[in-house]
Amino acid sequence: MRLPWRRVRQLALYTAVVAVVAPWLLVLPLAIVQPPTTAVMLTRTVQRVFQGKRPVYPRRHPVPPRLVSPHLRRAVLAAEDDRFFLHYGLDFIEIENALERRRRGRRLRGASTITQQVAKNLFLWEGRSFVRKGMEAYLALVIETCLTKERILDLYVNLAEWGDGVFGAEMAARTHFRKSAARLTRDEAARLAAILPAPRRWSPHGALARRRAAVILQRMYYAAPRESPRSGSRRR
Numbered sequence: 001m002r003l004p005w006r007r008v009r010q011l012a013l014y015t016a017v018v019a020v021v022a023p024w025l026l027v028l029p030l031a032i033v034q035p036p037t038t039a040v041m042l043t044r045t046v047q048r049v050f051q052g053k054r055p056v057y058p059r060r061h062p063v064p065p066r067l068v069s070p071h072l073r074r075a076v077l078a079a080e081d082d083r084f085f086l087h088y089g090l091d092f093i094e095i096e097n098a099l100e101r102r103r104r105g106r107r108l109r110g111a112s113t114i115t116q117q118v119a120k121n122l123f124l125w126e127g128r129s130f131v132r133k134g135m136e137a138y139l140a141l142v143i144e145t146c147l148t149k150e151r152i153l154d155l156y157v158n159l160a161e162w163g164d165g166v167f168g169a170e171m172a173a174r175t176h177f178r179k180s181a182a183r184l185t186r187d188e189a190a191r192l193a194a195i196l197p198a199p200r201r202w203s204p205h206g207a208l209a210r211r212r213a214a215v216i217l218q219r220m221y222y223a224a225p226r227e228s229p230r231s232g233s234r235r236r
Contacts, residue, residue, distance in 0.1 A: 023142045026123065030155065031147055034062040038159055040121045041167060048165065059175075060167035062158040065150070068169050069184040071220070075193035076157060078219035079212075081114040085149055085226040089115040089140035114156050115140040121159045157181075161199045162192060176204050190216040 044058050065073075077084050083091050091113050112120070119139035124132055143152060162172030169181040169192075177188050184192070191204035194212035202209055 023139050027142050027146045038121050039123055058165040058167050059171045061170045063170045065154050068157055068181045071186045071189035072184050074220050075189040075216055077224045078216045079193035082224055084114050089144035115143050115152055118156050164200050
């Protein structure tokens with residue numbers, strides 16, 4: 001039985017409204033509460049079930065910003081998004097640089113911001129489709145509108161994957177260095193930040209992490225820029 005054209009249009013309209021409004025309802029509570037789980041953690045849970053790994057559910061122990069070493073927060077920015085305080089969820093300068101590298105025949109490197117990574121970790125599936133990237137971009141703009149920069153960074157360090165079944169700064173510090181996230185040294189923080197692109201394949205104690213950490217440490221000597229390129233004002 002074919003649906004009347006009017007019903008099809010109504011259904012499409014309702015779907016579009018939900019797609020636009022739902023992210024705001026999901027993001028607003030994150031201003032005051034830590035999310036109980038994420039899309040990535042649920043994906044890893046399913047994978048661990050089929051792989052027979054224990055514990056099935058990944059390990060994570062969220063902590064407030066005061067219990068995370070400032071070295072780790074700086075290292076994460078240096079490694080993943082040093083222009084974090086200058087953009088509004090999408091870093092068009094880095095996107096342009098990535099496309100320019102691609103035009104020169106070099107491998108296309110991701111230009112995702114920390115805000116985009118928070119959006120992906122919380123709500124989306126893994127992959128590189130245009131649909132997923134479009135949803136990620138919209139979610140990033142919603143997150144930037146609803147949350148402060150400091151809150152977004154806090155969410156990131158508590159959501160990031162730092163090993164097989166290891167999520168968040170506290171569990172990463174305890175798993176890899178047998179100490180709390182608050183006690184991480186500058187070098188340890190740089191090593192953890194160094195493995196973020198491939199945390200299930202790289203170890204913070206490996207040679208690759210040491211090489212990447214050396215570059216990150218150099219960037220960490222300077223504060224992440226906060227001056228807005230548009231108005232000269234400082235972001236939140």
